[in-house]
Amino acid sequence: MAILSKIATNDRHGENSPYFDGWKAYDKNPFHPTQNPEGVIQMGLAENQLCFDLIKEWISKNPSASICTAEGVDEFKDIANFQDYHGLPEFRKAVANFMSKARGGRVTFDPQRVVMAGGATGANELITFCIADPGDAFLVPSPYYPAFDRDLGWRTGVKIVPVNCYSSNNFQITREALEEAYKKAREANINVKGLIITNPSNPLGTTLHRDTLESLVTFVNENNIHLVVDEIYAATVFKSPKFVSITEVIENMDSNINRDNVHVIYSLSKDMGLPGFRVGIVYSYNDTVVDCGRKMSSFGLISSQTQYLLASMLNDDEFVDNFLAESSKRLAKRYQTFTKGLEKVGINCLKSNAGLFFWMNLGHLLKEQTLEGEMMLWRMIIDDVKLNVSPGSSFQCTEPGWFRVCFANMDDETVQVALNRIRAFVCQGQETSSESPKKKRWQKNHLRLSFSSRMIYEESVMSPHSPIPQSPLLRA
Ligand SMILES: Cc1ncc(COP(=O)(O)O)c(C=O)c1O
Secondary structure, eight states: OOOOOHHHHOOTTOOSSHHHHHHHHHHHSBOBTTTBTTSBEEOSOOOOOTTHHHHHHHHHHOGGGSTTSTTTGGGHHHHHHOOOTTOOHHHHHHHHHHHHHTTTTSSOOOGGGEEEEEHHHHHHHHHHHHHOOTTOEEEEEESOOTTHIIIIIITTOOEEEEEEOOGGGTTOOOHHHHHHHHHHHHHTTOOEEEEEEESSOTTTOOOOOHHHHHHHHHHHHHHTOEEEEEOTTGGGOOSSSOOOOHHHHHHHSOTTSOGGGEEEEEESTTTSSOGGGOEEEEEESOHHHHHHHHHHGGGGOOOHHHHHHHHHHHTOHHHHHHHHHHHHHHHHHHHHHHHHHHHTTTOEEOOOOSSSEEEEEOGGGOSSSSHHHHHHHHHHIIIIIOEEOEEGGGGTOSSTTEEEEEOSSSOHHHHHHHHHHHHHHHHHHHOSSOOOHHHHHHHHHHHHOOHHHHHHHHHHTSOSSOSSOOOGGGGO
């Protein structure tokens, strides 16, 4: 076979990580309340499935918004023929309107600056292509979204320099940590082009304070580098403090701030729970980025059928207002049920106010306080407890014992099954003197688990039906 490209043969896609191994374990043995009640419960997928009923109701009441219905079919030809990379004007207007509402109506967005991409995945890559060259780097506070390695680096050749954050201050980003990472990178001759943050944070589920955001803007301004803020979880905020968007911050800062270096990433995958629609947005204050990004968006356009439907849905102010209010109420309730249930068995989570997950501390259950200890515990949780939670190490967290738990991708009954399993697992671990059969299994597994067993495990999760394993990254 003739030699393939560097992209085809490098492994920066990042699929070989525990984050995705857990998904494979789920795919192999998925939980179903009646057909497979002993299966793995998927708690590693940041999907928002709590408000589908509202979307379904809107679609039923608005058949003309779909071009494949008797009421909408007259538009079929025009929409199916549309192929302009600027996007439908009414779609960009509707998205700008929705982005404003998702930020409490405190800022407005100019539809002329809305650039389309294939999900936030495509949007993050697109902005990287616009502001960095192969070999350049971005500072990214850790713990961070595992697929950033793929999105920011795989095809662009751009590197990530983690800015380590710690539990001692609830994983907040500090100016000192930023300065240190920046200095070290420069000493290593790495050309840092920007700082990328997610606000609200994945995996922490927390929002950044206005002061912190101002300090980040000052930092990038002083160093003349870019600031990219991935606000994909903007409307998942379900508790105070309120979400503060970077757009709100820079509009209130003085005129010395160079807005040309500030870019927002958005998507409807989380706030609306529509990851399958692949609606990603780059919103930039930089005219050249908008212009170049638009041309690049030819590689990841949103289908005109999707644009047409969403233009209609997102321009319905009453629907959007109700949806956002209801969604945040349901997320709050789910978060409360889960975290309170865990508290009862002595498991604490980082206090959070947003996102589709929480950051659970199982440090006290580790046999040894190392990342290997974390992997041993994680494997037990997957193999015995049959829950796919994601280990902190896959988010580049440097402190062992943290796990991200997704809570909005399942129904109430599954939540109870998951909580029962966690309770049983923790209580079993606490019965130190008991010699119950379950306890023996825990101990046996504890001894058996090692990194070599991990390799065997990885091989065994490959699909028996296909020589090419199914890509879990398709559903990041
Ligand atoms: C922080 C962050 N950015 C981007 C993405 C990718 O989103 P999309 O489905 O819109 O590509 C995710 C998905 O989990 C995410 O958490």
